[in-house]
Amino acid sequence: MSLKSQLAKFTAQSSHFILHDVLKRGGTSLPGKLAVTIDPDVLNSVAADFDLVVVTGTNGKTLTTALITRVLKAGGYSVITNPSGSNMVQGIAGTLLTTPIQPSPNGKKPVAVLEVDEANVLSLTKAIKPKYFVLTNLFRDQLDRYGEIYSTYQKIIDGIHQAPEATVITNGDSPIFARGDYENRRLYYGFDNVKEADYQDLKAPNNTDGILSPTDHSVLHYHFITYANLGKYFSTTDSFVRPPLDTAVTEIDKLTPKASHFAIDGQKMAIEIGGLYNIYNALAAYTVGKAFGVNPTDIKAAFEENKQVFGRQESLKIGDKDLTILLIKNPVGTNTVIDMMETEKDPFTLIGMLNANYADGIDTSWIWDAEFERLHDSQLKAVMTGGERYKDITVRLKMAGFDIKETFPKTESIIQAIKKAPTDKVYLTATYTAMLQVRAVLKEKGYIKEEF
Incomplete structure (x- = not known):
């Protein structure tokens, strides 16, 4: 670590101590902002300390990040994360520079599970190379910052191009993520809880974004829709279809405002949070856990921890x-x-x-x-x-x-x-x-x- 990087890290840790231990204030952005100002390349100095998992997309980043963290801890990994939603570069720098690193009980490298703002994937991956990208979904959001969803998609892909060795764990039910714009290894997750005999020929509701085939821009059809542009899609004018899934929700048992009961790959699961959309977040976390070798029993136990998630239900x-x-x-x-x-x-x-x-x-x-x-x-x-x-x-x-x-x-x-x-x-x-x-x-x- 260079002298400049050491100074940046010391400044981040000192300001974090004053904010958290002296002033009793939260937040990780200021320590990271100070560190990056002193040394714009400071993230390079900590990159080798972790296996990095980047979580990005429009909705569900915070809960997905929290569930991945629980799952990996249940699998014996030492994990750090940015739980308060500080998902821009300065917040991420603050997390990596100020969080104490403990050896993993299983003897493997510690993992940093980081929620990353869609527009900041490229700036982060220029500095450090993730082992996994986790893509949740893409919907119209903050047009003043991101533009329309294909612009947002390109921002994410530009970041993925910086880490060609990383595996991309992506929502296969989202048509935009099935495009062939990057060469990384992919693992797809999605819903397969509808029997083939019950398939229909559906179109997404009016005013739904991201429902075009990447080859001829025709409007996609669906055998079933979970919500918005997500589901088992297919084109009637070319060969574009939903890719085969590596992990899938195979059953929805019960949904209440406070809990969701479902099965992944036939394994019964539950999370203490309501909403069909949050099952996607659990499915993404399950897929990451499986990639890290965490067994389904430990994943189930991690999901059932009754712990609040910052600002999310x-x-x-x-x-x-x-x-x-x-x-x-x-x-x-x-x-x-x-x-x-x-x-x-x-x-x-x-x-x-x-x-x-x-x-x-x-x-x-x-x-x-x-x-x-x-x-x-x-x-x-x-x-x-x-x-x-x-x-x-x-x-x-x-x-x-x-x-x-x-x-x-x-x-x-x-x-x-x-x-x-x-x-x-x-x-x-x-x-x-x-x-x-x-x-x-x-x-x-x-x-x-x-x-x-």
Whole structure:
């Protein structure tokens, strides 16, 4: 390690100590930002210490990263990760430079499982070479930052090109990921829970992105659709079809707002989090575990750990209210959250919070493509709105036919708003910075104690 790299690492570790141990503040971005400023090549100095797993895609990165970390730990690996969502280069640098490294109990190299922002895959892989890429999905998201989904896809592929020896573990149900734009070894995961006798000839709903054949740009058909552009697709004009799967969900047993029960390759599994979309995250983690030699029994045990994941369906008790925090940031992600809320059997209140900062995406027009109208068929009994752009989400929900009971532009009012809810159960949907603001208030008042 060069003198400059040593100075960068010392600075990162010192600032991390002051932030975490002296000031009792979270976050890994500042230590990493200082280190990268001192030595832009500092990541090269730590690359050899880990087998690196990069997790990227539009939705599901944080939960997939958390589940992979649990699975590999269950398999006897020492693992570090960036659990608070610091998924840009400075946050990743902070994680790698400040997290203590323990030898793996199984004697193998420690693993760094890193959530990486789609636009930052290239800058990261120029510095360090992953052993595995994990691709979750691609949907329209933050057009001001990423552009349309084929532009986002190219940003990811440009990063993969920097690491041709890496294996790409990818969602085979996503047509865009089955394109032949890179030569890396691939492992595909997806759903195979529909019997061939029940196959249909379907098209994705209107306004769905990423449903074109890469050869002649014809609209793909599906034998079945799980949600959005995901499913068992095929072209009627050329030979493009979903590739054979290496791991698959073979059965869906039960879905509730708090848990999902399913089978992977015939093995019964469960995760303590609701929503069909989250089964994809578990399937990705299972595939990574299998690649690292973790046996299915240990993977099952890792999935069943009842541990909260930062900002992703966190469940809290606020007085006599059961609060669930749900991150939303784009139409598809919001629709899958709506799918999950439709499985709720008890009356509930919705608090919709909208911000439009850089990390959220400054364009809020996406809320008009989210299908809030479907909540009329759920147990939803009351709606409140908040956040810096509370007027926008209020108008959207009013246009969806809901009577807004209360609005609160100041996040400090969130606890009072929750306690005013007329139902025992409250679902709070929030964009990223709104979620951080809510968590900060809840932590200050003692409702959140766990550090991530």
